[in-house]
Amino acid sequence: MNKHLLFGTAALLLGCAFSDSLQANLLVTPTRVELDEKRAKSAVFSLVNKGTKTSRYEIYFEEKRMLPSGDFVTLSKDDGIAKANRAIDEALISQMQATSIAKYLRYSPRRLTLEPEQGGRVRLALRTPKTLPEGEYRSYIVFHQIPLAPKVQNNNTSKDGQSLSLTISAYMKIAVPIFLRVGDLKADISLNTGKLELSQGQQSLQVSLHRQGARSSYGDLEVINPVNNQVLGSLKNAAVYSELNEKSYSVPLSETLSPGSELIIRFTESDKLFEHQRIETRLRF
Known part of the structure; x- marks a missing residue:
């Protein structure tokens, strides 16, 4: 009797650390979607299979929230909260569910198969109730590579004569945030600079974004x-989302600073945000 085991699926998230070779196998644009109830009520995603083999992708929504570390927690699409995240505070879970817009989004297709260098499109439309409360809503559309068919490798025979097969595969998973803002939402942003750090001969500057208000902030540092x-x-795309009041970043510098150097630290918010801002602070070492 043969026992076939499928093992080792690797999920890779946009904005997190992942293998460059795997990331390059799928090109997805846009990488962020901004919706509103008046004008931008739809979006089209373009996908291109940059790999050398035919690939199939499942498309669905997930709920994620940013942690101060820069990592994201994810609610499982199957049973609410993923087993790995059982220790997440219940208040955060409730907030994630309350600000989800997945239930107001319609999209097609749900699965897509692409030949090498072939492109495809996924269309998305927003349908919201008139009574939707003011606030910022966010969900993530996920493009998840799934196997076309299992492939058996590394056959071994156990002591009882049974054949054991092990297949190890890495499947790409790219998640793109979709935002909906109801009302004219504002945010107050400030900058706080930390110490200079030196690693392998290159200096970097620690910069923290502080956020207060009803919406997320993101832009260029x-x-x-x-x-x-x-x-x-x-x-590019430094962000502090609405669930956080502060997020720190390390900005690599092209030159080594000498004592007494003065710097301008500038944060320019995306012009897609209501009352977007440019904030500057000066720093002398």
Whole structure:
């Protein structure tokens, strides 16, 4: 009797650490979607299979929230809270469920098979009740590679003569945030700079984004030399989401600073945000 075991599925999330080779196998655009009840009520995702083999993708929604560490917690799409996250505070779980917009989104197709270098589209539409309370809502659309068919490798025979088979596969999983903001939501943002750090000969500056208000904030961080306006370091899409009041980032610098150096630290919010801001602070070492 043969016992076939499928083992070792690796889930990879956009915005988290993952294998470059696996990430390159699927190109998804856009990487963030902004919806509102008046104009932007739909979106189209373009997918391109950049791998060398035919791949199939399952498409569904997940609920995630950002942690101060930069990691994300995820509610299982099957049973509410994932087994690995049983210790999550119940208040956070309730907040995640209350701010989900998955139930107001319709999309097609639910599965997609792409040949190498072939592209496909997933269309999404928003349907909200008129009584939806003011606030920021967010869910994640997930593009999850699934096996076309199991492949058996590494056959071994056990002591009782039974054949054991083990297949190890890595399946890509990319999650894209979808935002809905009801009402003119504002946020107050401030910057706090920490110490300079040196690693393998390169300096980096610790910068914290502080957020208060009804909406998330995200944009670009820049570290600038005020003498010649040269950008010494930058980070795209630095974010502090509505569930957090603070998020810290390390900005690598292209030059080593000498004592007495002065810097401008600038955060420019996305122009898609209501009353987006540009915040600057100066720092001398």
